[in-house]
Amino acid sequence: MKNETKWSIDQAHSEIAFKVRHLMIAHVKGTFKIFDASIYTTEKDFTTATIDLSIDPSSITTGDVKRDEHLKGADFFDVKKHKEITFTSSTIGKADANGNHELWGELTMKGITKNLKLDVQFGGIANDPWGNEKAGFTVTGKLNRSDWGLTWNTAMETGGLMVSDEVTISCEVELTNVGQTDLKMELASDANKKSTL
Numbered sequence: 001m002k003n004e005t006k007w008s009i010d011q012a013h014s015e016i017a018f019k020v021r022h023l024m025i026a027h028v029k030g031t032f033k034i035f036d037a038s039i040y041t042t043e044k045d046f047t048t049a050t051i052d053l054s055i056d057p058s059s060i061t062t063g064d065v066k067r068d069e070h071l072k073g074a075d076f077f078d079v080k081k082h083k084e085i086t087f088t089s090s091t092i093g094k095a096d097a098n099g100n101h102e103l104w105g106e107l108t109m110k111g112i113t114k115n116l117k118l119d120v121q122f123g124g125i126a127n128d129p130w131g132n133e134k135a136g137f138t139v140t141g142k143l144n145r146s147d148w149g150l151t152w153n154t155a156m157e158t159g160g161l162m163v164s165d166e167v168t169i170s171c172e173v174e175l176t177n178v179g180q181t182d183l184k185m186e187l188a189s190d191a192n193k194k195s196t197l
Contacts, residue, residue: 006178007039007135013174016055021164034059039175046122046135051089051105057082076150082110103139109148116143118169133177141169
């Protein structure tokens with residue numbers, strides 16, 4: 001019987017970022033500062049990974065306070081009504097010739113859930129100076145924000161729209177091996193909680 005390994009996101013060495021074309025000539029970049037994930041693999045085989053990612057949309061940062069407030073409002077993420085963005089993996093493909101994997105899952109924003117394909121580049125596994133086992137990944141992808149109800153826009157006098165529908169996702173993720181013992185303890189703890197409910 002193969003063991004499950006639990007991984008946690010090292011938030012100090014991870015970034016969830018995006019960019020969107022503005023005025024059809026340049027890009028605005030942003031990040032989400034608060035996020036977490038529950039990730040399990042069989043042994044250390046990341047093609048077996050199950051991923052449950054949550055992002056706090058109110059932690060969005062684009063370098064401009066007024067724009068951030070607009071993004072948090074009803075025109076975009078509506079953070080008062082929708083406290084969380086989630087991604088739950090469904091399948092991870094085998095690596096292609098360049099070492100890229102296709103990661104499919106369900107992305108939920110503003111109460112709308114749709115399938116999304118992401119590309120994952122595995123950076124490898126290494127130990128940090130304190131003996132913690134780390135795994136690194138680069139995750140990229142594209143989505144149409146209107147598919148999740150993020151439809152606000154303004155037409156320009158020269159034609160076209162102020163903000164493009166297509167959003168480019170770019171994430172750097174470093175995971176820490178939490179271990180198998182912790183997982184068994186956690187499962188036992190969950191079982192005890194259920195038995196006392």
